[in-house]
Amino acid sequence: DAKTTQPTSMDCAEGRAANLPCNHSTISGNEYVYWYRQIHSQGPQYIIHGLKNNETNEMASLIITEDRKSSTLILPHATLRDTAVYYCIVRREQSNQGGKLIFGQGTELSVKP
Amino acid sequence: DAGITQSPRHKVTETGTPVTLRCHQTENHRYMYWYRQDPGHGLRLIHYSYGVKDTDKGEVSDGYSVSRSKTEDFLLTLESATSSQTSVYFCAISRGHSYEQYFGPGTRLTVT
Numbered sequence: 001d002a003k004t005t006q007p008t009s010m011d012c013a014e015g016r017a018a019n020l021p022c023n024h025s026t027i028s029g030n031e032y033v034y035w036y037r038q039i040h041s042q043g044p045q046y047i048i049h050g051l052k053n054n055e056t057n058e059m060a061s062l063i064i065t066e067d068r069k070s071s072t073l074i075l076p077h078a079t080l081r082d083t084a085v086y087y088c089i090v091r092r093e094q095s096n097q098g099g100k101l102i103f104g105q106g107t108e109l110s111v112k113p
Numbered sequence: 114d115a116g117i118t119q120s121p122r123h124k125v126t127e128t129g130t131p132v133t134l135r136c137h138q139t140e141n142h143r144y145m146y147w148y149r150q151d152p153g154h155g156l157r158l159i160h161y162s163y164g165v166k167d168t169d170k171g172e173v174s175d176g177y178s179v180s181r182s183k184t185e186d187f188l189l190t191l192e193s194a195t196s197s198q199t200s201v202y203f204c205a206i207s208r209g210h211s212y213e214q215y216f217g218p219g220t221r222l223t224v225t
Contacts, residue, residue, distance in 0.1 A: 032211070043203050043216030044156065087155075100146075100171070101214055103156040 004088045009108040012082075018075040020107050022088030025069040030092055033064060034101070035073045037084040044087065044103075047073065078111045085109070116140045117217035119204050125223045132191040134220050136204030138184075144207035145187040146214065147171075147179065149200040156203065162187055194224040 005023040012018040024033065034049040048055055048062045050071075055062045061074040075082055087106040116139035126132050136145060147159040148171075158171030160179040168179050176198060178190045191198055204217040 034213070036214075041219075043205075043219055044214075046213040046215060049211060049213065100158060100161065101156075102158075102172075105155055 004090055004104055006086075006088050006104065006107045008105065009110070011110050011112055012075075012078045014080060014111055014113050015077055018078040018082065018109060018111065020073040020075075020086050020088075020109065021070065022073070023070045024088070024090045027068050027090050028092075031090050032092070033062065033071045034089045034091065035060070035062065036087045036089065036101075036103075037082075038087070038106070039081075039084040047086075078109075080111050080113065083109060083111045117204060117206060117215065119202075119217040119220050121220060122218065123221045125225060126194050127225055128195060129193050132194050132222065132224075134189045134202055134204075134222070136187045136189070136217060138187075138206050140206070140208070141184055142206040142208050143184075144212065145181065146205040146207075147177075147187065147189045148203045148205065148216075149173065149198075150203060150219075151200050159189065159202075194222075196224050198222065199224045 032049050032051050035047040036044045038044045047059050048057055050062045050064055052064055064071045085106040085108050087103050089101055118137045120135045144163055146161040148156045149159055150156045157173045159173055159177050160168055160171055162168045162181045165181055180188045202220045205214045207214050
């Protein structure tokens with residue numbers, strides 16, 4: 001599975017959009033981009049995933065560049081409860097290992113009043 | 114909420130004692146996972162299961178064993194706990210057409 005690179009930390013003002021970047025320059029054609037987040041002391045939480053098209057759900061939007069070498073997770077109106085570590089993970093959608101995840105260090109997002 | 118519970122939620126034990134952590138799910142998912150999380154290392158996969166009695170090793174499996182005799186339960190055993198196994202342990206299941214993983218609340222284990 002391809003390796004990802006994320007900034008260590010970011011700040012965002014409450015109510016503004018939070019844009020979290022991820023580089024995955026070695027991504028393969030059959031690998032998806034997944035985003036998870038972990039709020040302090042809780043288990044990680046699935047946010048969204050995509051292959052090459054932009055995706056949106058009730059939590060966030062995922063923008064993947066045309067060459068698929070980078071992506072951006074967008075939280076459109078960040079709240080204090082969005083303060084968490086955000087993980088960008090690249091893996092094949094389905095494998096005989098049922099989708100094993102390899103977590104990096106992630107981006108620590110701080111949403112400030 | 115994926116119906117995942119972990120027990121115990123907190124445990125303190127002594128070096129050399131056996132410890133078993135339990136992960137229980139209510140939705141009959143095939144795939145289950147055990148991760149550990151330590152400062153500076155993020156989450157690392159210990160073992161996973163792809164069905165009853167079907168398990169395999171992850172990246173940090175030394176010192177751990179697992180069992181899955183029923184679909185709903187996935188047990189993680191430390192045969193002889195060491196201080197290096199002090200950690201927070203998370204269980205997860207896969208569901209959905211893209212095998213998104215959903216995590217339990219975690220077990221904080223301290224080995225003294």
